[in-house]
Amino acid sequence: MNDTAPVRLLLVDDEAALREPLGEYLSRQGFTVTQASSAAEARTFLRDHKADLVLLDIMMPGEDGLSFCRHLVEAQDLPVIFLTARGEATDRIVGLEIGADDYVVKPFEPRELVARIRSVLRRAARGVPAAPENEAFVFEGWTLDPLKRRLTDADGAVVAISSVEFRLLMAFLEHPRQVLDRDRLLDMVQGREAHLFDRAVDNQVSRLRRKIEVDSRNPQLIQTVWGGGYMLAADVKRVALEDE
Amino acid sequence: MKALLPRSLMGQMLLAVAVALLFVQSLSAFLVYSAQRDSYETGMLNVAAFRIVMETRGRDALRGAERPERAPFGGPRPRGFPLETTSSAPNTASEVRDGHAETKLGQILGEQSLKVERIVIVHRRLGDDKRASERFLAHARHHGMAREQMDEILGNHLIVVGVQLEGQDDWLVTRVLSPRAMNLLLSPLIFQTLGIYAVLMAAVTFILRRMTRPLAALTRRVEDFAVARDLDGQIPVSGPEDMQRLILAHNAMETRIVDLLDEKDVMLGAIGHDLKTPLAALRVRIESVEDDIERARMATTIEDIVRTLDDILSLARVGRPSDPLERTELSALVVSVVEEYEDMGEPVELGETCRMALELRPTWLRRALRNLIGNALRYGHTARVSLGKDGGQAVIVIEDDGPGIPDNSIESMMNPFTRGDPSRNSATGGAGLGLALARAIADQHGGSLTLANRHSAEGRVEGLTARLTIPLG
Numbered sequence: 001m002n003d004t005a006p007v008r009l010l011l012v013d014d015e016a017a018l019r020e021p022l023g024e025y026l027s028r029q030g031f032t033v034t035q036a037s038s039a040a041e042a043r044t045f046l047r048d049h050k051a052d053l054v055l056l057d058i059m060m061p062g063e064d065g066l067s068f069c070r071h072l073v074e075a076q077d078l079p080v081i082f083l084t085a086r087g088e089a090t091d092r093i094v095g096l097e098i099g100a101d102d103y104v105v106k107p108f109e110p111r112e113l114v115a116r117i118r119s120v121l122r123r124a125a126r127g128v129p130a131a132p133e134n135e136a137f138v139f140e141g142w143t144l145d146p147l148k149r150r151l152t153d154a155d156g157a158v159v160a161i162s163s164v165e166f167r168l169l170m171a172f173l174e175h176p177r178q179v180l181d182r183d184r185l186l187d188m189v190q191g192r193e194a195h196l197f198d199r200a201v202d203n204q205v206s207r208l209r210r211k212i213e214v215d216s217r218n219p220q221l222i223q224t225v226w227g228g229g230y231m232l233a234a235d236v237k238r239v240a241l242e243d244e
Numbered sequence: 245m246k247a248l249l250p251r252s253l254m255g256q257m258l259l260a261v262a263v264a265l266l267f268v269q270s271l272s273a274f275l276v277y278s279a280q281r282d283s284y285e286t287g288m289l290n291v292a293a294f295r296i297v298m299e300t301r302g303r304d305a306l307r308g309a310e311r312p313e314r315a316p317f318g319g320p321r322p323r324g325f326p327l328e329t330t331s332s333a334p335n336t337a338s339e340v341r342d343g344h345a346e347t348k349l350g351q352i353l354g355e356q357s358l359k360v361e362r363i364v365i366v367h368r369r370l371g372d373d374k375r376a377s378e379r380f381l382a383h384a385r386h387h388g389m390a391r392e393q394m395d396e397i398l399g400n401h402l403i404v405v406g407v408q409l410e411g412q413d414d415w416l417v418t419r420v421l422s423p424r425a426m427n428l429l430l431s432p433l434i435f436q437t438l439g440i441y442a443v444l445m446a447a448v449t450f451i452l453r454r455m456t457r458p459l460a461a462l463t464r465r466v467e468d469f470a471v472a473r474d475l476d477g478q479i480p481v482s483g484p485e486d487m488q489r490l491i492l493a494h495n496a497m498e499t500r501i502v503d504l505l506d507e508k509d510v511m512l513g514a515i516g517h518d519l520k521t522p523l524a525a526l527r528v529r530i531e532s533v534e535d536d537i538e539r540a541r542m543a544t545t546i547e548d549i550v551r552t553l554d555d556i557l558s559l560a561r562v563g564r565p566s567d568p569l570e571r572t573e574l575s576a577l578v579v580s581v582v583e584e585y586e587d588m589g590e591p592v593e594l595g596e597t598c599r600m601a602l603e604l605r606p607t608w609l610r611r612a613l614r615n616l617i618g619n620a621l622r623y624g625h626t627a628r629v630s631l632g633k634d635g636g637q638a639v640i641v642i643e644d645d646g647p648g649i650p651d652n653s654i655e656s657m658m659n660p661f662t663r664g665d666p667s668r669n670s671a672t673g674g675a676g677l678g679l680a681l682a683r684a685i686a687d688q689h690g691g692s693l694t695l696a697n698r699h700s701a702e703g704r705v706e707g708l709t710a711r712l713t714i715p716l717g
Contacts, residue, residue, distance in 0.1 A: 107526070110528050156570040158573065160576045
C-alpha cells in the first residue's frame with residue numbers, strides 16, 4: 001500500500017476549527033482526505049465512494065460517533081480510529097467494544113495520529129481481526145479479557161498492564177508452550193506506539209513478569225529459553241464472556 | 245458527672261420528664277399519705293378522748309332532757325385495752341412524745357369542757373407495751389391464735405395516751421391500736437404512684453420515639469448523602485407533622501443539590517470539550533511552524549494548558565466520581581506508573597512492593613501517583629517509590645532528595661493553586677493543583693495524604709516524603 005494508491009481517509013468531526021487544519025495536515029502527510037461534518041454526511045459520501053480508514057469524533061450533534069462507528073464496523077467493515085475529548089476510561093472501552101480499532105485523546109500529537117493510522121492499516125492489511133473475539137484467556141488462575149484489556153488475578157483483582165505488556169501477553173497466550181524468539185515477539189508486539197521499535201523485548205518481558213509472576217526473580221510462568229527466546233509455561237483455555 | 249448525662253434529644257428529654265414527674269408524683273404521694281395519716285390519727289385520738297370522757301363522766305353526765313327513758317346503756321364492754329389509772333406518766337425517759345397529737349387531743353378534750361393538766365402521747369409497738377402485750381397474749385392464747393399471726397400483731401402500732409386531769413395526781417392511761425388500714429397505707433400508695441409513673445413515662449417515650457426516630461434517620465441520611473451525593477436511599481416521610489415537613493424540605497434540598505451537581509458535571513464536560521477541540525486544532529496548526537525549537541515550545545505550552553485543564557476538571561469532579569470502585573492489585577498499578585516515568589527516562593527508583601488487592605478507582609489513583617511522582621522529580625530531582633502495609637492501611641511512599649517544604653507551609657501546599665517557591669513558578673510550570681488533587685483522591689478512597697521533611701543526623705533537610713494511605717478494606 002506504500003507504493004500504490006494513496007490511503008483514503010474519511011475525517012468526520014463537527015468542529016470545522018479542528019477538521020480543516022487536521023485535514024490539511026494529513027494531506028501533507030500523503031493521505032487523501034475527505035472531510036465530513038456529520039455522520040449523515042459521511043454516510044452519503046460512503047454510498048458512492050470508498051475509504052480505507054475513518055477518523056471519527058465521538059461527540060457530534062445528530063447521530064453520535066459511537067452509533068455511526070457500529071454501522072461502519074458491522075456494515076462496511078472499515079477500520080475506525082476515534083477522536084475523543086474525554087480521557088476517561090468509559091468512552092475508550094465502549095469505543096473498543098463496538099469495534100473501533102484505536103482512539104486518540106484530543107488534543108493529540110498529529111505525528112502520533114499518523115503513526116496510529118499506519119499501525120491500524122498495517123494490522124488491517126495483515127488480516128489481524130480488528131475486533132477481538134468475545135472470549136477471555138484463562139491461564140494459571142489468571143484471566144485476560146482482550147476486549148477490555150483487563151487482566152485479573154485468581155482473586156478477581158485487576159492487575160494493571162500497559163498496552164505493550166498486553167500485546168506481549170497476548171502473543172504468549174496465542175502461542176502457549178511455544179518458544180518465541182525476540183524478533184518474533186517484537187514483530188507481534190509492534191503496535192501503535194512509534195517508540196516501541198527501539199525498546200528491548202527483554203525489558204518488556206521482565207516488566208510483565210513483575211506483574212504476573214509470584215517471584216519475578218525466579219519466573220515460572222514466562223520462562224527464558226536457552227538460545228534466545230521466551231515461552232509461556234502454562235495451559236491456556238479460551239472462555240466465552242457473557243455480554244454485559 | 246457530665247459524662248453520665250445523656251447527649252441525645254431523646255435521652256435528655258426523657259431524663260428531664262422522668263425527674264420532673266418523679267418529683268411531682270413523690271410530692272403528691274407524700275401529701276396524700278400525710279392527709280390520710282392525719283385522718284387516721286384524728287380517729288385514734290377521738291377514740292382515746294371518748295374513753296377518757298366516758299371514764300370521767302359516766303351515764304349521769306347526760307342532762308335530764310337528753311336522757312331517754314330506755315336508753316340502752318350498758319351493752320358490751322368497749323373493745324381494745326381497758327383504761328388504766330397510774331400514779332405517774334406512762335412514758336419512759338427515752339421515748340419521744342408526739343407533741344402534735346398532744347395538742348390535738350388537748351383541743352378535743354377542751355371542746356368537751358374537760359379541764360386537763362397534762363397530756364402525754366407516745367407511739368409504741370404493741371409488743372413493747374407491757375400491759376397491752378400481756379392482755380393481747382392472754383386473749384390470743386384463749387383463741388388459740390397461730391404463732392406467726394401473734395408475731396405480726398405484736399408488731400402493730402399503738403398509741404399510748406396519758407392524761408392528768410386538773411387538780412388530780414393520778415394519770416388516766418388509754419391505749420389505742422392503729423387501724424389495720426393505716427399499716428397498709430404505704431404500699432398501695434407506692435404501687436399506685438409507680439403505676440401512674442410507668443404509664444406516663446411509656447406515653448412520653450412513645451411520643452419521643454415517634455419524634456426522634458425520623459430525626460435519627462434524617463441524620464444518617466445527611467451523613468450518607470454527604471459521601472454519596474446521589475438520590476438513592478432518600479428517606480420516606482414519617483413522624484409528626486413538623487418532622488414530615490422537615491423531611492420533605494430536606495428531600496427537596498437534596499434534589500436541588502443533585503441537580504446543581506449534575507449541572508456542574510454537564511458544564512465541566514462542555515467546558516472540557518469546548519476547550520480541547522480548539523486546543524487540538526492549535527496543536528495541529530503548529531505542525532506547520534518551520535522552526536523545530538519554536539514548534540516544540542509551542543507544543544509544550546499546549547501540553548501545559550491541557551494538563552492544567554485536566555487537573556481543574558478532575559478536581560471539580562473528584563468528590564463525585566462517575567467510575568465505580570474496582571478490585572485492583574495495587575503493586576502492579578504502582579509499578580506501571582513508575583514504568584511510565586522510566587520510559588520517559590526519568591530517574592525513578594522502585595523500592596519494596598508487596599501484592600495487595602484493594603477496592604479502588606484505578607484511573608484516579610494513577611493520577612494521584614503521577615502528580616506525586618511528578619512533583620518529586622520536579623522539585624526533588626529523583627523519586628523513590630515503595631508500597632507497604634501498615635496497620636490495616638496500604639501505604640505508598642514517595643521520597644525525593646530535594647529541599648523539602650518549610651514546615652509551616654506544608655499544610656497550605658495542599659490547597660489548590662498553591663506552589664512552592666513563587667519565584668520558580670514560570671520555570672516549573674503547573675497550576676499548583678497537583679497536591680490538592682492527590683489529597684482529594686486520597687480522600688475519595690477514604691485514605692489520606694501527608695507530606696513530611698526528612699532530616700539527616702545533623703538536622704539538615706534531606707528531602708520530602710509523601711505518604712499516601714488507603715484503607716485495606
